[in-house]
Amino acid sequence: MRVDVLTLFPEMFDGVFGSSILGKAQDKGIIRLNAVNFRDYSGNKHHMVDDTPYGGGGGMVLKPEPIFNAVESLLESDPPQQGQGESLRPPRIILMCPQGETFTQKKAEELAREDRLIFICGHYEGYDERIREHLVTDELSIGDYVLTGGELPAMVVIDSVARLLPGVLGNETSAITDSFSTGLLEYPHYTRPAQFRDHKVPDILLSGHHANVADWRRREALRRTWQRRPDLLEHAELSAKDLKWLAEIKLEQQ
Incomplete structure (x- = not known):
């Protein structure tokens, strides 16, 4: 370009x-x-x-x-x-x-x-x-x-x-999962150490279970979007599982 x-x-x-x-x-x-x-x-x-x-x-x-x-x-x-x-x-x-x-x-x-x-x-x-x-x-x-x-x-x-051009970012999946690229805000990120002062990384991210980690990230992306930019949910493509999680998230906040 x-x-x-x-x-x-x-x-x-x-x-x-x-x-x-x-x-x-x-x-x-x-x-x-x-x-x-x-x-x-x-x-x-x-x-x-x-x-x-x-x-x-x-x-x-x-x-x-x-x-x-x-x-x-x-x-x-x-x-x-x-x-x-x-x-x-x-x-x-x-x-x-x-x-x-x-x-x-x-x-x-x-x-x-x-x-x-x-x-x-x-x-x-x-x-x-x-x-x-x-x-x-x-x-x-x-x-x-x-x-x-x-x-x-x-x-x-x-x-x-x-940053969206092929080869620009070191990790090609970074741009795909960015906030707004999926229609939602991005899920929370953590890195080492697993415990910093009194704050721990969520156990699920240390489990090594990739499917569960993927579900956690999607659910947290829904939670963050609903809390900070609920307007984005009006146009986001949500699956039946997404809608179920979203309903549960809303109940948790009541």
Whole structure:
């Protein structure tokens, strides 16, 4: 996968792209990460990328020219590749914006199937509407709050997507059992020592009985989801056994 980020502050991505999981993924050649300063594509001698809004009002609005020019330059220099028997697939061009679709694990899994993503990170009051209407394919938000720019949200989305790519995580089952991947919150984890101060690891996890351990983990995932995010249960795929356990969990809490 190739990921390009259009930003006025490419230096913000140096540590993120070069460290931890993302750094290792690049070293393995699984993903290519590239931060581009779209001020370089302003097309004017003063390198202005924003202007006052038509109709008046406070703040500054990002102009369409730098964004369009930067995206088109990226596509011309490295166009989508056509594999054997495959049609050309254009990249997803993603606008990070508080008005966008709320980012979820399901969206991360969808984006992880793409070959190329281009993120647009804005600052100031907002974007010229023509960027939304005629360039981007997706608008994403990481929550109902406003930040000073789209860089931090883009980092969140990129990290979430990258860890789903084959070969990125050391244990391929980790992403599958993560919270939200199964529709539920993840079950509790324990490691050595078996007893720390006065707190013991549940006996069942020390039993070596894999089927019982699997049942315990599923039941605890149901318990944690019901206690912390009961809204998730409305859309989760629950078996008859899950429903029985859930009923028992609810009775225990009464």
